[in-house]
Amino acid sequence: MGVEERRQQLIGVALELFSRRSPDEVSIDEIASAAGISRPLVYHYFPGKLSLYEAALKRASDDLASRFTEPHEGPLGSRLLRVMRRFFDFVDEHGPGFSALMRGGPAVGSSTTNALIDSVRQAAYDQILAHLGIEDPPARLELVIRSWISLVESTALLWLDGRRVPRAELEVQLVHDFGALVAVSAAQDEELGALMRRVFKDEPGDGGPFGTLVTRLVSLAS
Amino acid sequence: MGVEERRQQLIGVALELFSRRSPDEVSIDEIASAAGISRPLVYHYFPGKLSLYEAALKRASDDLASRFTEPHEGPLGSRLLRVMRRFFDFVDEHGPGFSALMRGGPAVGSSTTNALIDSVRQAAYDQILAHLGIEDPPARLELVIRSWISLVESTALLWLDGRRVPRAELEVQLVHDFGALVAVSAAQDEELGALMRRVFKDEPGDGGPFGTLVTRLVSLAS
CATH class of the missing domain: 1.10.357.10 (Tetracycline Repressor, domain 2)
Structure with missing residues (x-):
């Protein structure tokens, strides 16, 4: 996968997890596992959980506004x-x-x-x-x-x-x-x-x- | 002043300041100065700004509920x-x-x-x-x-x-x-x-x- 494609995939996986449970309870490990990649690779695309959360929220906001x-x-x-x-x-x-x-x-x-x-x-x-x-x-x-x-x-x-x-x-x-x-x-x-x-x-x-x-x-x- | 009296005075001073400006902008130094005591003495009564903020908010909440x-x-x-x-x-x-x-x-x-x-x-x-x-x-x-x-x-x-x-x-x-x-x-x-x-x-x-x-x-x- 290309960088942007991988980022978009991670955002989708994260949004799914952040939607179904309180985001506090969702770990980077879990996101990595759901995306089928390693934890360090998640950090390669997003510096931390907050930035991944914000990206997921951006997608959800665009979806809602539409x-x-x-x-x-x-x-x-x-x-x-x-x-x-x-x-x-x-x-x-x-x-x-x-x-x-x-x-x-x-x-x-x-x-x-x-x-x-x-x-x-x-x-x-x-x-x-x-x-x-x-x-x-x-x-x-x-x-x-x-x-x-x-x-x-x-x-x-x-x-x-x-x-x-x-x-x-x-x-x-x-x-x-x-x-x-x-x-x-x-x-x-x-x-x-x-x-x-x-x-x-x-x-x-x-x-x-x-x-x-x-x-x-x-x-x-x- | 006794301990409880001093605490109540500090809460009053803090509530006044937290009410009139965004609490983010209010410093412990300012609260100390408004209360006429030193910064270390404020910390003697409240471990930090959050605990003083919470005490002020408690007083405001009781006031509002009444x-x-x-x-x-x-x-x-x-x-x-x-x-x-x-x-x-x-x-x-x-x-x-x-x-x-x-x-x-x-x-x-x-x-x-x-x-x-x-x-x-x-x-x-x-x-x-x-x-x-x-x-x-x-x-x-x-x-x-x-x-x-x-x-x-x-x-x-x-x-x-x-x-x-x-x-x-x-x-x-x-x-x-x-x-x-x-x-x-x-x-x-x-x-x-x-x-x-x-x-x-x-x-x-x-x-x-x-x-x-x-x-x-x-x-x-x-």
């Missing part, structure tokens, strides 16, 4: 629901590694790690703005979108801890949460209210998750 | 709003230290630090359950409450980054968010819906933040 891409077609709620499904696929595939990372994993405090996490959050934020068709959001809207992204992260972490609620239900719930949080902000702020009425004016009353939410809330309130 | 206590009287939304005000007071007083800690501060990965953060989250969770009058919550309700607590944290962090939205507005918004997130879950799950109808049946339609929210949402939708 799952946020969604055609600009159909009801907004349905688009968001498809993204939520792909997000939970990712969380499901990388459960223990995702938990360890987000709860303060082995490379916490590493500026590379923090920058990767932030880049994924930023990718999610940019995608949402693009789907809303908004380039320069007011501060209140930025806050709602970013805080919803963090709600998605924390909901996924809570789900991983025991999986006591079916993930399909949480995927729908998070889409509904987005609509509810935007509505709460829009109800408090006129500018945001007007903006959101414009964005959502073409949403179908039925046939999309946001329509379903409104129907259910009305029935709950009655 | 602010969650609220009499079981009046509309639930109003109780929650008073707690949100005290929470933002705390965030305001400890801004840079709070940000540094929650974004992965100097003592991240320290099990003491993580345990303190978790204990504050647990105190918030326990208080909310007590106010709802629920002892053994269904998994879906636990998830909503815990994810709302994390929404509060992330909203406070986003607020600290530029303070572009008045905090009073965010305090109300977070109370509304709580109502909205619970309603979204309750709309999806019959058991939770029935539970929430029982909890909220005595809430006033006006006069509380939840009533205001419903009024505003209805006006927004029309």
